[in-house]
Structures are given as structure tokens and as C-alpha cells.
Amino acid sequence: MSPTVSFALNAIAAATPLLLCATGEALTEKAGVINIGIEGELLAGAFAAYAASASGAPAWLACAAAAGAGALLSALFGLLTVAVRGDQIVAGTAVNLLALGATGAAFRLWWLEGGLAAAALSPAIGSLTWLDLAALASPPAAAAFLFRTSWGLRLRACGESLSDARALAIPASRYRAAAVTASGVLCGLGGAALTLELSTTFVEGMSAGRGFVALALVAFGRWNPLFAGAAALAFGVLDALQYRLQAAGLLRLPPQALLMLPYVASLAVLAGFAGRTRPPADLGRAEE
């Protein structure tokens, strides 16, 4: 395989968790729910994939466990924000704390000694696994759903104007709950990619802010999953490039500086440097 192709494949693999999380977050934010709990859902997915594969499950089952763990956490988030109508940032914080505490405690309790290697996903095309392919397909699929189906139109109505949604008899709670659950499944799968592809084991707090990066990518992509996905890929390229440059000794910049980039770029977009842009009007607002 030529170095360029293998570099591109590395970049896509590095972008996989971000692609999945950004797509999930774009769905919830279009429905008017800002879910900072995706960081915790990602971590829970990573842990569930590890726990399943350390117990001898094959890779596909580990992925299913990760999706399930993400869905479970997002259901809790949905309960707190959509059903109880609590503050979305506080509910997201609760989900993040819960994931960090529960995965950390369980990992120390059962696996700290003799950390087992997780099952590896087998490649489908080149070195890309089917999980990478699913991640690549998720932004266009979400965009097609949001902008080309009537369900997607109704979902966007819940994010733009709850009062209009109510006037049209759209059950906003259901749409929001569905979007939140879908984001949990996507983030859980992103976590599986962390454990099974980018690493070989579980480390406490291994999501390392990727959920928050995805949050920034959604704003940077102006709430369009296609643009957010493209931004995630660009970030994957930068990430892979950074490794190469560090390894070659060409880069003296600490890698932490790179982590700031998506946030600064999103702030620039929000501040209007890239033309007019605005979040969904009822983002963060609970139903009356």
C-alpha cells in the first residue's frame, strides 16, 4: 500500500469516533437538545466494548454492547431533559460524571490487574473496518434524513420552534427522545472504535475530550451533519499528520495545542467570520 493511501486510512480511522459523535450531536441539536453528555456516552461505549471483549465476546458483540451502553446513558439523559425537562447542560454533566465514575470504579474492581487486550475488528476494505465505513456513511445518512424526509423536517421543527411544532401537533418530546437515543447509539459505537481500533485496551477517561471536540465540530459545521463530518475528517487528518510530524521530530508544538484548534475554529464560525450562521432557535430550550 502506498504511504499516501495508508496515511489517508489512518486519518479516517482516527476520525471514526469523531464522525459518529458529531453526527449524533448534530441530530440532537437539530432537535433542540444540546447534549454535552456525548463525552460520557463515548466513554461508556469504550468501556462496554472492552468489558464484552474481555469476557470473550467477538468484536461484533462488543460493538453491540457499546451501542447498548451508549443508548442506556442517553436514555437517562433523555429522561432528565425531555421527560423531566431539566437543564440540558446540568443533565449532560450528570451523565459525564456517571460514566467517568462508573467505568473507572468497575475497571479498577475487575480488570486493573492483568489488563486484557480487546478483540480487534477485522478490516473490510484496506485497513478500514466496517465500523469506519459506518462512521463515514453516518453524516450523509443523517443529512439525508434531516433534509430530505418529512420526519427530518419535523425533527428540525422541534429545534427551531417548539411553539410552531406544537401548533402542527408534532410530538416534540418523542422526536427529541428519539434523536437523543440515536446519538447514544452512535456515540457508543464511537467508543467501540476507541477500544477496538485506536487502542487495544481500556484506559480510565480514554474518551479524552473527543465528545467535546465533536460538540465544537457540529457548531463549526453550522449544524449540518455533512459539514460537521467533513470537519471531523479534517481533524482526523491533522491528528494523523501531527503524529507523523512528532515522530519525525519536525514539530516542536505540544500536541495539546492541536486540541484547541476545533474550539477556536468553531468560535470563529460562531463569531460570524465565515458568513452568517446561527444555531437552531430553540436549542437548549425545554418544552413549556
Next chain:
Amino acid sequence: MLATLLLNFVAVGLVATAVHSFLQERARTFPQTDAVPAGASLPMLLPGTRVHLGVAAAAALALAFRWFLRATNAGFRMRAVGANREAAALAGIRVARIRLAAFLASGAVAGLGGAVELTGVTGRLYESFSSGYGFLGLAAAVIGRLDPVGTAAACAAFGALQSAGMLLERRFGVSSVAVLVLEALLLAAALALPRWRRARA
């Protein structure tokens, strides 16, 4: 709201970059700064403990903010803006100015929080210096029903939980991260409780 959320991570990134490069300790071993000189750390209120002057400052600030919000004209205007922005504007309150003032004040107080933690407890700056204090503070404000004294009480409860967690780990080997689960459940309960009360009323 989104911009403030994103700025969090810019600040975290700046600190991480700094402690890995130009602010790194002279020994160059860990990504942290040198300790602050002895004369620059906060005096302890109770000898032999970690109760430093910042604790008293925080309590005084909570009382001062409650007094400000309840008993002064500016505080009344601030509450009016929060309760109903349009009504406040119609009553001649300069909404943008008040909101900006509140923003600046909250940033200043949060900065003070970082300063007393550094000069009173840790003595140096390092990566992940703020292990989610900001988010917990936000949660405490919700649990304390946006009242400064109630918020301070909620913060004290969080602090008690955390030190209880450390104690459990030292004495009984229960890992301290389990406390995070407890905090999460506390938050979930605080979000769910008002709704449940309303449903019963």
C-alpha cells in the same frame, strides 16, 4: 451559551500547552509549573488542615452576592433581567449592560476560584488542574436554586462528598471515582425533584 462552552476548552488547551512548554517546571519532568514561592501561598485558617483563607472569602462572597441581589437597586435590576428580559427592557433597564456586568462578575469570581485553589491547595498549575469544577459549580447553582447561599451550601455538600470519597479509598479501598457516580445521582435527583413536586401538587 455555546461560545462560553467552547471557550472552556480553549482555556484548558492553553493551560495544557503552557505547562508542556514555556511554563513547565525547571526540572522538566512533569507537565506542571514550579510551585509558587512560600510567601505567595494563602494562609491557613485552621492550622494542620487545608482550610485556607479562600474558604472564608467564598463564604463572604456568597453572603455579599445574596445581599446585592436582594437589597440593592442594581441587584433588583439584575433579577428583573433574568426573570423577564422584555419586561425589564420596557421598564427602562439597560438589559445588555446588566447581562455583560453579570458575565464579567461571574468570570472574575471563577478566576478567583482558580487563584485560591492554586495558592491555597495545589501550589502549582498542571494539566487538568480544574477537574470539572466549573461544571460542578453550575450544577451546584441549579441545586441551590440560583440563590448564592444555597449554591454555597450545595458546593459544601459536593466538597464533603469528595473528601468522603478520598477517606473511603484510604480506609476501605473503595475507589474514589465511585463518588462521581454519587454526584451524578445527586444531580439527577435535583433535576427530577421539582418536576415530581409539581406532579404531586
